[in-house]
Amino acid sequence: TITHLSALEILDSRSRPTLQVTLGLAGGVTVSAGVPSGASTGTREAVELRDGDPARFSGGGVATAVNNVNTEIADHLVGRNLTTLAEADEAMQGLDGTPNKARLGANAIVGVSMALARALATADGKPLHAWLPGFGQAPRLPVPCFNVLNGGAHAPNPLDFQEFMVCPLGAPSMAEAVRSGAEVYAALKKRLAAGGHSTGLGDEGGFAPNLAEPEEVLAMIVAAITDAGYTPGTTGVAIALDPAASEFRQGDGSYRVNGQSLSSDDMIERYAAMVDAYPIWSIEDGLGEDDHDGWQRLTTRLGERIQLMGDDNFCTNPAIISEAISDGIANSALIKLNQIGSVTETLEAMAICHRAGYTQMVSHRSGETPDTFIADLAVATGCGQIKTGAPARGERVAKYNRLIEIAASNPALPFGRV
Ligand code: PGA
């Protein structure tokens, strides 16, 4: 039985308000959860409720969502005999009454859902990763994808592509993978500085130099991987991209990259050339969320060679992902708790992917708190991949450090992608 439920308006890593939810169970367990928040969001994500009061945080306050936890949601859940997380998640969905959690706020609901999962695990005497239910993928430690260079909506530089990640696919263990990430990050910093570039950071802790051409960045990252003593490629350290193409898709359906106007097919051929020339093993949101036909052609063109991941077009939404699977779009899904707004539905989305042979990568948001829920989620679901920013900035390294801790206490857990 839930005996206490409350929320506070706290700050995320971008200095915007978010929620911290505190939940207590009969028996004395009390835990908290911090809610993440994105900047380059999919239009079909569950609704993040913001106050819109220009007098506070330029309209970005979450006092209404906090109040919804403290009053309506607490009134509905506290004292009730809800035995499972799924029951509670369903109860909140019913209470909200909208298909996208627009009334109470997905930020309110997901915070309660995360806190409840954590509390139930604690009450069971289990670490979260050992308590969260799986769905046929055995637990394993995920390959960390470190976003070492930021552009797009996450940095003020002229780079249109949002994320350039280094992924130590060939690392023998979690700790060694984190070490590779940190060493490549340090090598890249040195290279940028030597080239007269800024080493200031973007929202996810990657560098945000004044570079505009994606291929120039790729060449620099490959050089940094070599500088750090690793082999560029799937046996060593490979590269993953999240261009977040919805952000640079124009009203006429074209894509604007470094001042050039490109069609969907131009983009697809550009990616094909990049995959030929650089050790890229995964591309997320290579095309815009509405570019349905382009996504099908992209999947046909590159789906046998690399991982093609849907984020803005999938929104961790079981129904949307099911439809995309039947339409032959992508072969992988990015997984973000707050895109759908509950732990139960997140697990459902991952199970659907698993059954269809789509890989999954658990993900942070560009606005984060030190909460490490997603580290445990990635391990429990055995998806084998996580992205949670650069190996720098407290809110990012908290997740990587949690993975190191889980690995150390569970030496039998396998490491690596599936
Ligand atoms: P967001 O970016 O958290 O700002 O949405 C992350 C992503 O696009 O993967």
Ligand code: ZN
């Ligand atoms: Zn993305």
